[in-house]
Amino acid sequence: MDKPLIKVSIRAENERVILEAAEAIFAAAGFKGATTAAIAARAGVPKANLHYYFPTKAALYRAVIERVLTAWLAAASSFDESDDPREALARYIGAKMDLARSMPLSSRVWATEIMRGAPVIQDFLDTALAQWVAERSRIVQRWIAEGKLRPIEPKYLFYMIWATTQHYANAAHEMTSLENGRPLSDRQFEAAKRQVIETIIAGLAPP
Amino acid sequence: MDKPLIKVSIRAENERVILEAAEAIFAAAGFKGATTAAIAARAGVPKANLHYYFPTKAALYRAVIERVLTAWLAAASSFDESDDPREALARYIGAKMDLARSMPLSSRVWATEIMRGAPVIQDFLDTALAQWVAERSRIVQRWIAEGKLRPIEPKYLFYMIWATTQHYANAAHEMTSLENGRPLSDRQFEAAKRQVIETIIAGLAPP
């Protein structure tokens, strides 16, 4: 183990622990409701130590948002892995479902950020997201022109996909309540994923 | 104007003004982020007056939640206005879309409450909502048995409807950003509503 690795390691490890705790507290309480004391307690470090790594609560929040933003972009790229609408949509919806399932906490932080009017990621909405939507809308329009999809407005399709997949993170607790207190099993989740994919694809089929 | 009407009027009117302000502040900032001072300022009353009508912030929050709960139940009842799946679903989805459009603020408060694990409406989830879902699931199952819908799990259909419709309240700001800063017009919203209804209904059609 060479020197810089260890040196980085202490910082990297502590930042990871703090970020993970922050994710949980932000997801449960929102930005204002989260206290640095609670995050520090969950991370198992003194509050002053947390402020040593992340100078302000806002900076810590931004770091959490950036983490899920990266994951969002990764999932978004799966849309481009095929030029067949059924395959592309199935992949993309599946990736977004998996994101909600594997990162429910950061997904909820993300959803809250959007709902509050995107105070931190407004720039992302106006640039990267707008571009992504414009480009993929063109692809969907081409599929429609080729008779592979019935005529729809692509934007409303994306909204439906974002909403439905995100819901499996946002409303996980509600779903658990409706399953008599048992969280959705892996098997149930896979069934839900399949149904979402099939419903949307069937819903877009040309007449 | 008889006496009790006026007497009730002062209280009723002030409660209404405060509730409306509370809705906006809770929607924008979350429960913890909302301050009674901000709510009072928006309502145009001194903070002490707010506490005269609603003793605690939690009580005020509960009142806001109850208001949207009533609206939720009203929309839910539209599912039962027809026994034809296409008509019942179209009505229900339309009602839920209209709810998100006409009450975006309380809808966002509702969504936050669900996302935070329903600290206030857990009882509703376990009783009224569970019952509603169970009963309507049976109806959907019957439609499937009658060959009117392809085989699906009703719960995941409801999740899709709730998520998609709720999204038009939750993500209104995001949509505005993607429309170059212009909020969805009534015309666009009606088109979105139609597309959501048609996509879901087509997605459920038997093969």
Place this chain on the structure above:
DNA sequence: AATAAATTTGACCAAACGGTCAAATGCCGC
């Protein structure tokens, strides 16, 4: 008009919060 009840409001308070700081401790190359 007199009395009681409802409403209004500025001033105030204890608790909680985000953030600071200086001193202590650990870690590393030399």
Place this chain on the structure above:
DNA sequence: GCGGCATTTGACCGTTTGGTCAAATTTATT
């Protein structure tokens, strides 16, 4: 093992916040 840097931590502080209170004012009742 020493000097320099990163890390740790308890104590502390100014501000914000939900909520209280008593006095003033308005409204309703007789």
